[in-house]
Amino acid sequence: MRSKNILDEISDGKLYDIGDMVKADTGGCTGCSDCCKDVGDLVVLTPFDVNEIVNFLGVSFDELLGDKIVLRETNKISLPYLKMQDKNKYCSFLNKEGRCTIHSKRPNICRLFPLGRVYKGDDFKYFLQIGNCPKDNLQEVKVESWLGIDNYDENKKFILEWHKFIKALTFRLK
Ligand code: SF4
Numbered sequence: 001m002r003s004k005n006i007l008d009e010i011s012d013g014k015l016y017d018i019g020d021m022v023k024a025d026t027g028g029c030t031g032c033s034d035c036c037k038d039v040g041d042l043v044v045l046t047p048f049d050v051n052e053i054v055n056f057l058g059v060s061f062d063e064l065l066g067d068k069i070v071l072r073e074t075n076k077i078s079l080p081y082l083k084m085q086d087k088n089k090y091c092s093f094l095n096k097e098g099r100c101t102i103h104s105k106r107p108n109i110c111r112l113f114p115l116g117r118v119y120k121g122d123d124f125k126y127f128l129q130i131g132n133c134p135k136d137n138l139q140e141v142k143v144e145s146w147l148g149i150d151n152y153d154e155n156k157k158f159i160l161e162w163h164k165f166i167k168a169l170t171f172r173l174k
């Protein structure tokens with residue numbers, strides 16, 4: 001969880017709900033794929049993300065392991081992360097044209113950017129990251145539209161339960 005002080009430094013200082021308007025719309029990201037580079041230790045996948053990707057691609061998790069996804073251990077817990085390409089550090093799911101090959105089923109964390117998520121009690125809110133997306137003049141968009149998640153309530157419930165589970169497991173393993 002990010003502390004309030006760090007949030008103040010990296011955001012516009014506001015917290016957003018799903019129905020709020022936020023200046024996050026990059027207008028299609030034309031010609032840019034900056035946030036798909038060198039994010040190997042940032043984009044951790046939930047079981048929901050993995051399920052979406054394997055179903056979309058029609059492959060097994062094992063087939064993606066090593067090539068597109070890697071396991072990393074944090075606090076004694078091994079979790080799947082996006083694998084970056086060795087040669088240029090771009091995500092393994094990015095094609096030569098700089099587009100995401102799993103765009104409609106991209107991981108939840110990828111959907112957010114330039115938004116982020118901050119957990120507060122049994123809930124979470126969104127914040128707008130400042131200075132990480134190089135596009136000028138980001139336009140206002142409803143958070144819900146920006147995320148474009150089907151079955152949002154179910155998805156949110158799962159994310160909260162997964163977050164709680166990982167937190168409890170981390171505590172026990174300590
Ligand atoms: S850095 Fe910004 S403009 Fe570039 S791909 Fe990511 S969200 Fe789009």
Ligand code: SF4
Pocket residue numbers: 035036037039043082091092093094099100101102103106107110
């Ligand atoms: S999964 Fe897609 S959106 Fe996410 S980092 Fe990789 S290429 Fe970019």
